Amino acid sequence: MSMQLLQQGEGQAIGIVGGTFDPIHLGHLVIVEEVRIQYNLDKIIFVPTGYPPHKADRDVTEPEHRYLMTVLATINNPHFLVSRVEIDRPQGFSFTIDTIRYFKDYYGPQVKLFFITGADAIMEIPTWKDYRELLSICHFIAATRPGYSLHKLKDTIGKACPEIMDNISVLEIPAMQISSTLIRQRVAAGKPIKYLTPDSVNEYILKNGLYRNAK
Numbered sequence: 001m002s003m004q005l006l007q008q009g010e011g012q013a014i015g016i017v018g019g020t021f022d023p024i025h026l027g028h029l030v031i032v033e034e035v036r037i038q039y040n041l042d043k044i045i046f047v048p049t050g051y052p053p054h055k056a057d058r059d060v061t062e063p064e065h066r067y068l069m070t071v072l073a074t075i076n077n078p079h080f081l082v083s084r085v086e087i088d089r090p091q092g093f094s095f096t097i098d099t100i101r102y103f104k105d106y107y108g109p110q111v112k113l114f115f116i117t118g119a120d121a122i123m124e125i126p127t128w129k130d131y132r133e134l135l136s137i138c139h140f141i142a143a144t145r146p147g148y149s150l151h152k153l154k155d156t157i158g159k160a161c162p163e164i165m166d167n168i169s170v171l172e173i174p175a176m177q178i179s180s181t182l183i184r185q186r187v188a189a190g191k192p193i194k195y196l197t198p199d200s201v202n203e204y205i206l207k208n209g210l211y212r213n214a215k
């Protein structure tokens with residue numbers, strides 16, 4: 001873990017963003033920076049997943065590559081950090097609740113934790129392990145994402161478990177129709193990905209021959 005991450009601070013507000021980041025792209029960076037500014041967060045910790053069970057339908061790129069691309073993409077933002085907590089877990093994948101408990105224990109009760117997701121991911125929350133506890137220890141911020149209606153979110157979650165809506169804020173951000181899937185498909189088709197992800201990530205992908213055979 002980086003030295004910066006080791007600084008424990010009184011009353012800080014910290015954003016956590018989990019993802020496969022296969023690869024990280026400008027959609028991630030734009031939403032996270034917007035959340036940071038609007039919620040006045042002191043820092044944001046990007047947490048690349050190990051091998052997540054819900055993506056078992058395709059081969060997720062090695063964690064080390066995804067971690068390094070996330071580091072490259074965030075290197076020029078002093079508020080952005082990357083954690084290895086999930087990729088270093090011996091069992092290969094972890095639940096968000098374990099990661100949040102880890103950061104809560106690490107930073108202590110005086111620190112306020114925010115978990116940042118896109119509108120698609122937040123929709124799944126009632127299926128997450130111990131989601132009620134999760135919502136009691138951190139506040140969720142759901143960013144709008146093209147193709148996912150926030151009315152549906154309010155409908156789905158609002159009906160299933162209305163009490164958790166109090167711990168979810170919705171943030172409208174300028175639409176970013178970028179996904180890692182799109183990037184993988186473009187690389188596989190030999191199309192450029194310039195301006196969809198930072199140049200350093202683009203170069204890392206080329207240098208390591210990633211996604212050439214992505215489906």
Ligand code: ATP
Nearest residue numbers: 018019020021027117118121145176178179180181
């Ligand atoms: P994939 O296409 O492989 O699913 P992805 O682009 O959805 O990749 P993830 O790593 O799955 O990226 O997403 C991490 C988090 O970032 C999720 O909470 C997701 O909803 C959010 N996110 C990703 N891209 C966007 C976007 N363009 N707008 C809003 N949220 C996004």
Ligand code: MG
Nearest residue numbers: 020120179180
């Ligand atoms: Mg996704």
